Amino acid sequence: MADHNLKVTIVTPDGSVYDRDDATMLILKTGGGEMGVLANHLPFVATLKIDAVRIQSDDKEDQVAVCGGFVEFSNNLATIVADSAETSVEIDIERAQSAKTRAEEHIQHANEVHDQDELKRAEVALKRAINRLKVSGK
16 A cells, blocks of 8 residues: 555445555545544544445545545554445435435424434434435436
């Protein structure tokens, strides 16, 4: 691995989702805000928000829809442990659109019956669906 590259690995409870050793920049949304990571960055650990993780290299940019978890960076290795993660080509667009519609219906119902727990769960489901659609390009 060249001195200006970093290795990015994304794993979930179901196994490895992404592995690349020639990334030039990693962009992710942490609990503290959006963060860009280049080679030789200081080591850190951070929680992740529901958002796209962008992995740039000299020839392209990959996006992975990540739903929660954390990232650890040290010695030019970024390890992301996520609750769930999907690359743009793995996302089932119809399923994501259906999840978005269901979440919107649950939000409307929760507001009608003033159920704050249902509302919070539905808002998270909506964020996940929108993230998946955004990463898929739809």
